[in-house]
Amino acid sequence: MAVEAGANSDLVQVVALLAAGVIAVPIFKKLGLGSVLGYLAAGVVIGPFVFGLFTDAQSIIHVAELGVVMFLFIIGLEMQPSRLWSLRRQIFGLGVAQVLVCGILLTFVGVAAGFPVAASFIAGMGFTLSSTAIVMQLLEERGETATPDGQRAVSILLLEDLAIVPLLALVALLDTTGEVTTASDRWQAVGIAIGSLGLLVAAGLWLLNPLFRLLAAVQAREVMTAAALLVVLGAALAMQLGGLSMAMGAFLAGVLLSESTFRHQLEADIEPFRGILLGLFFLGVGMSLDFRVIAAQWPLILGAVISYMLVKGIGIYLVARLTHSDNRSAFHRVGLFAQGGEFAFVLFSAATAAQIFSVETNAVMTATVILSMALTPLLLIAIERITPAREQSLEGVDVADGLDGKVLIIGFGRFGQIVSQPLLLRGVDVTIIDNDVEMIQAASNFGFKVYYGDGTRTDMLHAAGAGNAEAVLICVNDGDIALRIARNMREEFPLIPVLARAYDRGTAIQLIGEGVEYQLRETFESALLFGRATLDELDIPEEEADEIIEEVRRRDTARLEAQIAGGLQAGRGFMKGNMPVPTPLTQPRHKGRAMNAETADKLRPTEQAASS
Structure with a gap:
């Protein structure tokens, strides 16, 4: 014992x-x-x-x-x-x-x-x-x-x-x-x-x-x-x-x-x-x-x-x-x-x-x-x-002032760098601003001209030429900052098209509410490509795999529209995460051929909306 x-x-x-x-x-x-x-x-x-x-x-x-x-x-x-x-x-x-x-x-x-x-x-x-x-x-x-x-x-x-x-x-x-x-x-x-x-x-x-x-x-x-x-x-x-x-x-x-x-x-x-x-x-x-x-x-x-x-x-x-x-x-x-x-x-x-x-x-x-x-x-x-926050040294960095590019890119991280490449390859006059001095200095080593500028400040948007641009691209990785920039653009330059990177689904809905012309969740298309490659590895026929991906994309768009409508009817309740899910949609036609019933059944929406 x-x-x-x-x-x-x-x-x-x-x-x-x-x-x-x-x-x-x-x-x-x-x-x-x-x-x-x-x-x-x-x-x-x-x-x-x-x-x-x-x-x-x-x-x-x-x-x-x-x-x-x-x-x-x-x-x-x-x-x-x-x-x-x-x-x-x-x-x-x-x-x-x-x-x-x-x-x-x-x-x-x-x-x-x-x-x-x-x-x-x-x-x-x-x-x-x-x-x-x-x-x-x-x-x-x-x-x-x-x-x-x-x-x-x-x-x-x-x-x-x-x-x-x-x-x-x-x-x-x-x-x-x-x-x-x-x-x-x-x-x-x-x-x-x-x-x-x-x-x-x-x-x-x-x-x-x-x-x-x-x-x-x-x-x-x-x-x-x-x-x-x-x-x-x-x-x-x-x-x-x-x-x-x-x-x-x-x-x-x-x-x-x-x-x-x-x-x-x-x-x-x-x-x-x-x-x-x-x-x-x-x-x-x-x-x-x-x-x-x-x-x-x-x-x-x-x-x-x-x-x-x-x-x-x-x-x-x-x-x-x-x-x-x-x-x-x-x-x-x-x-x-x-x-x-x-x-x-x-x-x-x-x-x-x-x-x-x-x-x-x-x-x-x-x-x-x-x-x-x-x-x-x-x-x-x-x-x-x-202690006060460390002030960034702007030595060797040009501050945005009096710029007038055809396209203004705000944020030059991984996403912004890829977005800029087709524009630069086409010869489009692009202006790029970012508020990370180390990134700006590193970009200069690869031949990119990036100006220092904080896109959340309206005076900086004016200095960067947002009012004269044909399009403004918000490529920052912080959803709250992207929303602030979109809101400033709507208030200061309501006629300038704004395209924005969305961190997640909630940010995408809020960006749409701010009136951006185009928004894209940063992981959505890459995840679809990843899923498409997986279908290939599973030997799914090519046309059927294309249909599946298009159906996922269409259903996601329908859910997004329903969530926006439901949120507006409930006083923007979708901001709290209570997102309604639409009823199953009718079978689509893709490339002139109806999707087979078996595939459509597998794609019927779940009881919860996707959160990605």
Whole structure:
């Protein structure tokens, strides 16, 4: 019975972990606070100081740190060696500069507070090492990992991962317990670290790809998944045995496999484990927040959180500005990196064992780091709302003014580029405007002359020559923007024909309501061609396949007209998605031949209108 009770207790804890994440994360994301803060808050609730479902948060953190390891492996898969080499200046330039400047400034904070120099330095450097898990999660949620700012952030994190090694060595040198580390011991540790790194690189270059080719030939999916986990955990273990960062080992393994033909398979196999374990890590951090220490030392901890985050933010901002980042990018980096990170826990524990920290100092600094991690998502949201939007530089770009082309194209993305080609091939005088400076500059490299202009502004439409054009083509990919442009055209230039790209069926109906001469859902015709090709592959006779496609097109038009009529009769109720479906239509005739009854029966409308 005792065994059964223990098993039930373990099951309760597993269910509590899963339930906490499942409930908290959607709520916090709905509130715009992000998943990280949701996990942290859930960890506090189920931790030892609220519901008390868990008493040993550190054991969960140790296991869940593998989520950070897997995260770095996936990032490594995206970093080909050539790409990583191109970041060398940011890693060893920008990264070193930020670590040194912030470390020095934070050391002075500790000294000013009355702590010994050694303790101040370790505390400052521990807080300098930002949370890889939080920064990478925030970058991923915002889709910024591949942006220039995101790449700089990744470079800084890589350098900080490397910095933990010399910092731990320095703690050993400052050890006051009386245990003397000889020079030979230190050189032996360095040799082990270099040997571990060399073995990992050698395995990545000459062993991993042949191994995955062999496993792929066996065609056992579960074995491939096991092998992917083996690579990640084995690389992490090799680095840990060498005294290096587990996350760095996983990242290096990912880089070595980044040009492998199995890269995408590895990423798909690791992703589910990475997401769950990373969530557990944040839950564990939330559980580790010791409210007894906070209650007893709240003035000191509050002062430490404010002073450390403020001073570190100043250091980050200075380095960013000195390395030619604009004001918004600099503040954005402050929001990402102003917290302490998980490496601080390792460093502070080592400092406590070496008697550089007292047990009380360790508890205070750990609480300070955890609180700073919890505040990071809120700080980033506040910075993004306060700082003004980045102004685009128009250097080398011509602004639309006094143009008079025969056809005006608004938007030069994938759709607009294809639309322009038959017109240009026919020799039609085309004017193209877009508000994406990078796209305009890229288009110029291929011989396209694109002017800068925002089609939602009536003054820009005048400047682009919309009033003198014979047709205006709205090719933007945002349905709301397309509607605003169509509305401006109707009000300013009601006699100019407008043809518009519609994002979906709802946008198409609204564009028709705005009086455009022609609208086309961006996926409709390509989907019909795709379906037509599928009928060919199924050996459907050509004439019958043509009839089927024409019938689908005709029925879609009939549904669209019925939806518009129904919406107008119901006070534009179709805007809410309540779209009526017409009754089955009579069989059409195509190419002088009636569609056979069997085909017509297969095409009878469904009870719901298509939403595409």
